[in-house]
Amino acid sequence: xxxxxxxxxxxxxxxxxGLGTVIGHEGRMxxxxxxxxxxxxxxxxxxxxxxxxQFNPGDTVKSAEGFSLLISEVESKNDCFIYHGTRTDTNxxxxxxxxxxxxxxxxxxxxxxxxxxxxxxxxxxxxxxQSWQHLHQQQQSLLQGLVGGRMSLIPHQLxxxxxxxxxxxxxxxxxxxxxxxxxxEAGLIIHQQVLAGLAxxxxxxxxxxxxxxxxxxxxxxxxxxxxIFDDERCTESGLDGGNPFETEQLVLTSLEFLxxxxxxxxxxxxxxxxxxxxxxxHHLQWSEQAVSTEYQxxxxxxxxxxGLILLTATPDQLGHQSHFARLRLLDPNRFHDYQxxxxxxxxxxxxxxxxxxxxxxKPLSQSVATELSQLLADSDSTKALQTLQQTDCSTEERExxxxxxxxxxxxxxxxxxxxxxxxRSAISGFPQRQPQTIxxxxxxxxxxxxxxxxxxxxxxxxxxxxxxxxxxxxVFQEFEGKGSSWWQFDPRVDHLxxxxxxxxxxxxxxxxxxxxxxxxxxEAVRVREGIRASVFHEGMSIVERDxxxxxxxxxxxxxxxxxxxxxxxxxxxxxxxxxxxxFDLPLNPDLLEQRIGRLDRIGQTQNIQIHIxxxxxxxxxxxxxxxxxxxxxxSQTCQTxxxxxxxxxxxxxxxxxxxxxxxxxxxxxxxxxxxLNQQLKQKLEQGRxxxxxxxxxxxxxxxxxxxxxxxxxxxxxxPMFMLRAWDVLGVNQDDRGENSMVLTMSEHLHSxxxxxxDDGISVTFDRAxxxxxxxxxxxxxxxxxVRGTLDILTNEQMxxxxxxxxxxxxxxxxxxxxxxxxxxxxxxxxxxxxGRYLPVTPVRLLLEKNGKNLAANVAFEQFNKQxxxxxxxxxxxxxxxxxxxxxxxxxxxxELATVRLIEVQxxxxxxxxxxxxxxxxxxxxxxxxxxxxxxEEITHLQQQKQQLTDYISKAxxxxxxxxxxxxxxx
Numbered sequence: 001x002x003x004x005x006x007x008x009x010x011x012x013x014x015x016x017x018g019l020g021t022v023i024g025h026e027g028r029m030x031x032x033x034x035x036x037x038x039x040x041x042x043x044x045x046x047x048x049x050x051x052x053x054q055f056n057p058g059d060t061v062k063s064a065e066g067f068s069l070l071i072s073e074v075e076s077k078n079d080c081f082i083y084h085g086t087r088t089d090t091n092x093x094x095x096x097x098x099x100x101x102x103x104x105x106x107x108x109x110x111x112x113x114x115x116x117x118x119x120x121x122x123x124x125x126x127x128x129x130q131s132w133q134h135l136h137q138q139q140q141s142l143l144q145g146l147v148g149g150r151m152s153l154i155p156h157q158l159x160x161x162x163x164x165x166x167x168x169x170x171x172x173x174x175x176x177x178x179x180x181x182x183x184x185e186a187g188l189i190i191h192q193q194v195l196a197g198l199a200x201x202x203x204x205x206x207x208x209x210x211x212x213x214x215x216x217x218x219x220x221x222x223x224x225x226x227x228i229f230d231d232e233r234c235t236e237s238g239l240d241g242g243n244p245f246e247t248e249q250l251v252l253t254s255l256e257f258l259x260x261x262x263x264x265x266x267x268x269x270x271x272x273x274x275x276x277x278x279x280x281x282h283h284l285q286w287s288e289q290a291v292s293t294e295y296q297x298x299x300x301x302x303x304x305x306x307g308l309i310l311l312t313a314t315p316d317q318l319g320h321q322s323h324f325a326r327l328r329l330l331d332p333n334r335f336h337d338y339q340x341x342x343x344x345x346x347x348x349x350x351x352x353x354x355x356x357x358x359x360x361x362k363p364l365s366q367s368v369a370t371e372l373s374q375l376l377a378d379s380d381s382t383k384a385l386q387t388l389q390q391t392d393c394s395t396e397e398r399e400x401x402x403x404x405x406x407x408x409x410x411x412x413x414x415x416x417x418x419x420x421x422x423x424r425s426a427i428s429g430f431p432q433r434q435p436q437t438i439x440x441x442x443x444x445x446x447x448x449x450x451x452x453x454x455x456x457x458x459x460x461x462x463x464x465x466x467x468x469x470x471x472x473x474x475v476f477q478e479f480e481g482k483g484s485s486w487w488q489f490d491p492r493v494d495h496l497x498x499x500x501x502x503x504x505x506x507x508x509x510x511x512x513x514x515x516x517x518x519x520x521x522x523e524a525v526r527v528r529e530g531i532r533a534s535v536f537h538e539g540m541s542i543v544e545r546d547x548x549x550x551x552x553x554x555x556x557x558x559x560x561x562x563x564x565x566x567x568x569x570x571x572x573x574x575x576x577x578x579x580x581x582x583f584d585l586p587l588n589p590d591l592l593e594q595r596i597g598r599l600d601r602i603g604q605t606q607n608i609q610i611h612i613x614x615x616x617x618x619x620x621x622x623x624x625x626x627x628x629x630x631x632x633x634x635s636q637t638c639q640t641x642x643x644x645x646x647x648x649x650x651x652x653x654x655x656x657x658x659x660x661x662x663x664x665x666x667x668x669x670x671x672x673x674x675x676l677n678q679q680l681k682q683k684l685e686q687g688r689x690x691x692x693x694x695x696x697x698x699x700x701x702x703x704x705x706x707x708x709x710x711x712x713x714x715x716x717x718x719p720m721f722m723l724r725a726w727d728v729l730g731v732n733q734d735d736r737g738e739n740s741m742v743l744t745m746s747e748h749l750h751s752x753x754x755x756x757x758d759d760g761i762s763v764t765f766d767r768a769x770x771x772x773x774x775x776x777x778x779x780x781x782x783x784x785x786v787r788g789t790l791d792i793l794t795n796e797q798m799x800x801x802x803x804x805x806x807x808x809x810x811x812x813x814x815x816x817x818x819x820x821x822x823x824x825x826x827x828x829x830x831x832x833x834x835g836r837y838l839p840v841t842p843v844r845l846l847l848e849k850n851g852k853n854l855a856a857n858v859a860f861e862q863f864n865k866q867x868x869x870x871x872x873x874x875x876x877x878x879x880x881x882x883x884x885x886x887x888x889x890x891x892x893x894x895e896l897a898t899v900r901l902i903e904v905q906x907x908x909x910x911x912x913x914x915x916x917x918x919x920x921x922x923x924x925x926x927x928x929x930x931x932x933x934x935x936e937e938i939t940h941l942q943q944q945k946q947q948l949t950d951y952i953s954k955a956x957x958x959x960x961x962x963x964x965x966x967x968x969x970x
């Protein structure tokens with residue numbers, strides 16, 4: 001390169017410095033001043049990363065004085081350029097020395113960068129084009145927001161999330177039974193709503209004990225970064241007098257916090273939320289006579305929030321009126337009168353019973369067909385009913401008719417759109433419960449303590465005596481003092497230590513009733529055998545509990561056993577463990593179910609061993625036998641236990657409080673409880689709303705969703721794309737294992753690369769690996785790193801100017817082609833989801849010298865594989881030689897791309913009109929049958945349709961990239 005004072009150059013590595021001027025040239029060193037940024041740079045003449053700025057006739061340039069010049073001639077004098085031409089403002093003919101060019105001239109347009117010699121690396125052009133193709137596909141994908149969760153592909157969870165999240169401002173109650181994944185369903189809905197722009201600000205309200213679990217779950221599973229708001233955070237954020245709840249977009253707080261501080265609750269109400277999520281919603285008590293403070297707090301928030309999601313595994317736990325009240329939160333206009341709701345429910349029961357009959361009868365009886373015909377008189381159901389009455393219809397015909405009838409019945413079900421409830425009886429995939437009981441002799445120390453306790457506490461109530469008898473270690477401690485160590489002689493501790501030593505490689509979860517018992521047991525296994533244990537109880541802070549749970553969950557150098565007080569049975573999931581120790585038994589059957597439910601959940605891979613050490617001929621045996629023989633609560637899920645308990649509580653307390661075990665009375669109570677349990681189970685089965693369960697589980701559609709995501713997981717498209725992107729952007733990749741790798745920064749890392757810091761990050765594209773190793777990021781098309789990479793490759797200049805060689809002796813050497821990429825795009829508020837109908841659309845053109853477009857006949861990938869890279873200097877020379885020929889091809893390409901723009905717009909309008917019109921018409925028809933369809937939903941779709949029509953009509957064409965390809969015979 002030949003340098004002279006006054007020449008203008010641009011830095012290849014620091015293009016943001018602007019136009020540079022040579023101000024010093026001594027020996028092998030060169031000094032450039034960049035006036036736009038006020039920077040100086042010193043370069044070696046032999047290795048200067050610089051490109052000479054040269055404009056050509058036909059170009060328009062701007063001078064430092066501010067006028068623009070249309071160049072007609074370029075003169076070279078003393079190795080510097082003088083541009084001759086006409087001022088665009090005065091038509092005056094002038095000469096402009098390159099020294100007086102505008103210092104702020106930038107070369108961002110593809111043609112400007114190409115003609116200025118700013119040619120990108122060979123591999124960046126195809127990577128840029130492929131990025132646009134991936135964005136085009138992802139913006140239209142019906143799976144967006146569903147594929148990125150670190151979760152197993154469980155059909156009913158995916159179906160509920162897909163069904164709810166696509167709605168405008170969804171208001172629903174998720175009421176799946178314990179262990180079926182309501183938190184994951186809620187997380188998926190939030191994730192989809194945030195990605196689609198339907199919800200920007202989200203408030204999640206949970207019990208205080210579950211705050212950190214939600215925080216970790218949302219981040220670990222969905223990369224959603226919530227902030228916990230408590231006293232400390234609200235005090236800090238509100239110091240400037242503003243509303244602390246307006247300082248974050250995704251906020252997590254506790255129901256207790258909102259109840260305790262009226263001012264903080266008011267701040268939460270005053271903040272503008274798009275979506276409110278309330279976990280454990282059965283705590284919200286309401287009746288026509290009294291309304292709890294908790295309910296009032298949530299009601300105030302719900303009134304001002306468009307979207308509302310309530311979660312509860314027990315919708316009727318606090319009575320039917322409270323269940324009605326939760327529906328009232330979702331739609332106060334629809335559910336305003338409890339008595340009217342009770343009357344309406346009878347109609348829903350008839351619909352559900354007909355649905356059950358349709359499912360059970362092959363062929364359909366005439367009486368059921370007549371009832372269905374009367375109920376569905378306003379719809380076209382005749383053919384479906386006739387098909388189901390036939391004995392010789394094919395499986396496919398029957399399935400199609402069945403789906404049509406069930407869909408029409410669901411449309412008439414009042415809560416079918418707002419209440420989702422899956423039961424274990426309708427969902428497969430659960431492990432077996434295998435109780436392992438061991439009878440132990442009551443130690444003398446306990447016998448003596450119990451005698452003393454009975455003598456001193458004769459005034460206690462029957463229930464108090466019953467409860468005291470179940471925990472002899474606490475009675476002993478009460479009389480002997482805290483310094484005494486009951487665990488030194490308790491045979492249950494010996495049994496526990498034996499179990500842990502027999503299964504050294506297995507994880508154990510132990511749950512007991514009281515915190516001091518948990519603390520003592522941790523000391524026992526640690527002191528006596530050096531067994532690593534973690535303790536978890538209500539006396540610890542939430543952070544301390546999280547640390548204890550993490551110590552138990554990690555693979556290496558972890559606790560073998562987590563010892564929990566009763567608090568460990570609420571909300572936490574430990575399904576990676578398969579051994580549960582019930583050191584004592586709770587009196588409440590619901591608590592027992594919650595305990596077992598920590599391991600007995602969807603996602604559990606093995607049968608659950610439930611270890612129950614107990615004292616023989618003692619109240620502990622009475623309670624165990626009642627649970628095991630009267631309720632089958634240890635080997636099966638027990639939904640009826642609480643109801644049975646309420647009916648036999650007095651008899652049970654009497655037996656537990658008795659000084660001796662009366663076997664005949666115990667067997668009588670067990671027989672009575674078993675009979676009651678069977679009656680309740682039959683009643684429960686008869687009352688099951690099978691239509692609601694069918695809708696909630698998604699049936700065929702749910703399976704299709706899971707299969708589609710599994711197929712996407714198996715594709716190699718994403719890994720191949722990201723590996724190429726990392727190579728280009730300067731991200732080092734080192735194998736960590738068979739399906740994972742560690743990413744670290746290289747010296748050439750692109751600035752602001754998402755989620756990568758000095759410590760590096762472990763990633764995998766394999767769902768199973770991500771589920772097994774929580775410290776590894778699961779990369780999918782939804783992941784922030786992938787989305788950030790696409791943004792970098794499409795929004796920055798990299799790859800928009802390229803030159804390549806085509807080795808082909810069948811064509812004359814020097815033959816050239818120009819490849820263009822235009823982007824059809826439109827701008828609209830994110831919540832309108834414009835990309836579903838008009839995604840960013842890359843338009844590729846391949847023009848030969850006469851302007852003929854060969855793109856339809858020459859596929860991009862096939863063409864790209866034939867090309868070879870060329871060095872920057874030879875590339876600049878080729879472009880300079882071809883510049884006058886390329887200019888007219890750019891104009892021709894603009895014309896061809898504009899034609900394609902109009903076609904894309906028309907297709908987008910047709911797609912949008914058809915989709916939204918169909919949705920509007922369905923909801924309008926459905927609204928006549930089912931009042932749970934809100935007018936707000938229909939109005940929103942109508943407005944969306946009108947706005948999208950306008951935005952699509954304003955779509956524009958952007959010239960994004962070009963590549964010059966020259967034929968060679970080398």
